[in-house]
Amino acid sequence: MLKVENLKASIEGKQILNGVNLSVNPGEIHAIMGPNGSGKSTLASVLAGRDSYQVTEGSISFLNQDLLEMAPEDRAREGLFLAFQYPVEIPGVSTTNFLKTAVNQIREHRGQEALDAVTFLKLIKEKMKLVEIDNSLLSRALNDGFSGGEKKRNEIFQMAVLEPRLAILDETDSGLDIDALRIVANGVNTLRNKDNATIVVTHYQRLLDYIIPDFVHVLYNGRIVKSGTKELAKKLEEKGYDWIRENETTIAG
Amino acid sequence: MPVDPAMKTTEQNLRDHFTEQFSDLTQSLNGGQVPEIKQLRSEAIKAFTQKGFPQGKEEEYKYTPITKALLRSEINLQSPAEVSMIPPFNEHLLPELKGHILVFWNGRLVYSSEDFPESLEVQQMDQLGADREDLMVKYFGKISNYKKDAFAALNTALFNHGSLITVKENSKVDLPVIIYHLSDARNGLVYSQTRHLVVVEKNAQVTLVEICKNLTPKQQNFHNTVSEIYLKEQAKLQLNKVQTGCSGMILVDNTDINQLEGSELMCNTITTNGTIVRNNLNITIDGMDCTSHMNGLYLAKGTDHIDNHTLVDHRIANSFSDELYKGIIDDSATGVFNGKIYVQPDAQKTNAFQSNKNILLSDKASMNTKPQLEIWADDVKCSHGATTGQIDAEQVFYLRTRGLDEQQAKGLLLYAFATEFLEHISLPALSDYLEQVIADRLYRKIDE
Numbered sequence: 001m002l003k004v005e006n007l008k009a010s011i012e013g014k015q016i017l018n019g020v021n022l023s024v025n026p027g028e029i030h031a032i033m034g035p036n037g038s039g040k041s042t043l044a045s046v047l048a049g050r051d052s053y054q055v056t057e058g059s060i061s062f063l064n065q066d067l068l069e070m071a072p073e074d075r076a077r078e079g080l081f082l083a084f085q086y087p088v089e090i091p092g093v094s095t096t097n098f099l100k101t102a103v104n105q106i107r108e109h110r111g112q113e114a115l116d117a118v119t120f121l122k123l124i125k126e127k128m129k130l131v132e133i134d135n136s137l138l139s140r141a142l143n144d145g146f147s148g149g150e151k152k153r154n155e156i157f158q159m160a161v162l163e164p165r166l167a168i169l170d171e172t173d174s175g176l177d178i179d180a181l182r183i184v185a186n187g188v189n190t191l192r193n194k195d196n197a198t199i200v201v202t203h204y205q206r207l208l209d210y211i212i213p214d215f216v217h218v219l220y221n222g223r224i225v226k227s228g229t230k231e232l233a234k235k236l237e238e239k240g241y242d243w244i245r246e247n248e249t250t251i252a253g
Numbered sequence: 254m255p256v257d258p259a260m261k262t263t264e265q266n267l268r269d270h271f272t273e274q275f276s277d278l279t280q281s282l283n284g285g286q287v288p289e290i291k292q293l294r295s296e297a298i299k300a301f302t303q304k305g306f307p308q309g310k311e312e313e314y315k316y317t318p319i320t321k322a323l324l325r326s327e328i329n330l331q332s333p334a335e336v337s338m339i340p341p342f343n344e345h346l347l348p349e350l351k352g353h354i355l356v357f358w359n360g361r362l363v364y365s366s367e368d369f370p371e372s373l374e375v376q377q378m379d380q381l382g383a384d385r386e387d388l389m390v391k392y393f394g395k396i397s398n399y400k401k402d403a404f405a406a407l408n409t410a411l412f413n414h415g416s417l418i419t420v421k422e423n424s425k426v427d428l429p430v431i432i433y434h435l436s437d438a439r440n441g442l443v444y445s446q447t448r449h450l451v452v453v454e455k456n457a458q459v460t461l462v463e464i465c466k467n468l469t470p471k472q473q474n475f476h477n478t479v480s481e482i483y484l485k486e487q488a489k490l491q492l493n494k495v496q497t498g499c500s501g502m503i504l505v506d507n508t509d510i511n512q513l514e515g516s517e518l519m520c521n522t523i524t525t526n527g528t529i530v531r532n533n534l535n536i537t538i539d540g541m542d543c544t545s546h547m548n549g550l551y552l553a554k555g556t557d558h559i560d561n562h563t564l565v566d567h568r569i570a571n572s573f574s575d576e577l578y579k580g581i582i583d584d585s586a587t588g589v590f591n592g593k594i595y596v597q598p599d600a601q602k603t604n605a606f607q608s609n610k611n612i613l614l615s616d617k618a619s620m621n622t623k624p625q626l627e628i629w630a631d632d633v634k635c636s637h638g639a640t641t642g643q644i645d646a647e648q649v650f651y652l653r654t655r656g657l658d659e660q661q662a663k664g665l666l667l668y669a670f671a672t673e674f675l676e677h678i679s680l681p682a683l684s685d686y687l688e689q690v691i692a693d694r695l696y697r698k699i700d701e
Contacts, residue, residue, distance in 0.1 A: 048654050049653075049654070050650055051650075071653070071658070071659075072650060072653040072654050073653045073654075073656050073657060073658045073659070075654075076653070076654050076655055076656040077656050081654075082654050084651065084654075087651070088645075088647050088648050088650075088651040090648050090651070090652070090666070090669070091669065091673075092666075092668075092669025092670060092672065092673055093665055093666070093669045098652070098655070098657075098665070099655075101657060101661065101665070102652075102655040102656045102657060103656075105656040105657060105658075105661070106656045109656070141669075158655065162655065162656070
């Protein structure tokens with residue numbers, strides 16, 4: 001589904017990603033872990049198409065298309081979804097109205113008919129239960145004045161409505177209390193099926209107690225230096241990222 | 254406007270021209286006017302003759318070159334001819350907007366509803382009954398700043414047409430009073446002046462709508478209007494100024510509002526085009542516990558120039574004023590905002606807030622904004638802020654990652670920015686019309 005090869009990317013002349021290789025198949029959950037500044041969020045941003053990053057080398061194919069050639073909206077319409085680490089506040093635009101436009105853009109792209117108001121509201125109601133989000137929140141302006149937890153739940157709610165093929169959760173666990181974490185994880189697990197995939201980007205192992213990954217990758221200095229199963233995440237939790245640093249230095253030395 | 258086509262017109266020519274027009278007018282009025290008003294006219298023309306039209310250095314007009322625009326234009330500044338035949342005007346009115354309607358065509362009244370309720374009295378300035386004389390003497394010219402503003406002076410000296418509107422004590426006028434100003438330059442480029450006086454008596458309530466429209470947008474014309482509005486104790490007024498059809502116009506609107514104890518004002522001004530539009534909104538607060546809301550939205554494109562000057566003068570304690578003006582400036586257009594708040598020594602416990610927010614859509618668009626707070630009292634809460642920037646790139650990116658293309662994302666953001674203005678308008682028919690105007694403008698004109 002997703003194949004990242006030797007990806008190098010920089011921002012304002014500073015190289016952040018130094019040759020990332022990653023392969024994700026349908027039905028899989030991948031966790032990408034790493035210390036602060038290792039390039040986790042950069043990887044998520046490049047995948048979503050944020051144009052402040054320059055890709056200097058490498059390739060990304062998504063559903064057999066060249067992802068780097070696609071505008072952010074086309075990536076979204078093809079089924080890529082990024083849950084933002086810091087969801088953007090958009091005053092004056094209600095979540096419901098905006099989502100209706102988004103859903104219908106994606107449907108149009110897929111050659112499906114636009115949803116009418118009634119069907120759309122039915123869809124919304126069904127997905128609301130999934131992330132235990134309140135109707136009053138959705139009639140308010142998008143993320144405007146939402147608490148940290150509300151914003152993150154709203155991201156997962158949007159994901160549920162848009163039904164992506166590949167979802168990237170960028171530090172979705174940061175700033176969440178244990179109840180919100182459980183709700184978010186439950187949403188992700190319920191939406192999981194054999195055709196879609198999820199990349200969970202996180203600093204901590206905590207979220208991975210709720211969303212069980214098939215693979216765990218450790219990103220360090222812009223490269224994936226270690227891959228393994230969920231056991232790797234546990235080991236990281238025990239030994240800390242210093243363990244990776246020491247390892248890296250030994251290899252480099 | 255060449256008075257003498259062989260000569261290059263100067264500001265002095267313009268000034269002389271109007272001064273002459275005044276002596277013609279005083280003869281034609283033939284003493285049919287109250288002495289006090291006659292006296293006022295003379296004072297006003299004196300002020301105008303001395304001061305002249307604003308030129309380069311004049312602080313209040315330094316970003317808004319109206320005089321230059323008038324000199325460049327070929328507007329016929331002769332006193333507008335009588336309307337000999339009433340032109341069909343129905344198609345120019347907003348069909349859904351019901352109310353008590355007055356239609357001015359090139360500054361002359363061509364239509365007036367006749368179904369005024371008992372609580373509402375409307376008379377025309379050129380046909381005032383003797384019973385209105387006291388009212389005129391008491392209120393007319395008392396709050397207009399004709400000594401400072403050349404356009405107000407010109408209007409005060411030369412006015413002939415306009416409405417005197419009074420709302421009786423303890424009454425509520427259910428339907429809005431709607432005043433249309435239609436400019437039609439098909440038979441020559443025109444200049445017109447209207448003068449309104451509105452008195453909302455104690456505990457009375459009314460909604461006013463003023464709609465200004467150029468029917469010949471490719472031809473320039475000049476409209477100079479002055480309104481004086483009095484809100485007596487506990488009176489309530491919603492005033493909506495709709496300048497959405499002003500392409501090609503040089504429009505100067507002086508609106509002076511005086512508020513007494515416990516009165517409530519909501520003033521909404523929207524401008525979406527105009528060669529030069531200048532609104533002077535001056536509010537004096539002369540009573541305790543007044544509230545004054547001022548909302549503005551201006552959308553400028555092409556080479557249009559939209560200028561809003563507002564002044565709130567808190568003279569008495571314990572009142573509240575709140576102002577939000579928003580603008581979107583595109584192409585080579587210019588926006589100007591100047592917001593003055595005065596808090597006088599006696600105006601303790603005043604709460605006064607002001608905000609001006611602008612989005613520039615092009616490199617050539619410009620915005621001059623100047624908040625001006627002058628506070629002489631020590632126990633007050635005041636704030637002001639002005640921002641000018643581009644559409645937020647992070648917001649656009651967020652919407653694009655959800656499948657909206659760049660144009661839709663920007664359109665949605667601009668639309669949301671602009672339509673906040675509509676929340677203050679209590680007439681659904683007007684609000685719907687304006688929403689359509691905003692949507693047509695902002696969804697279509699992105700990155701073209």
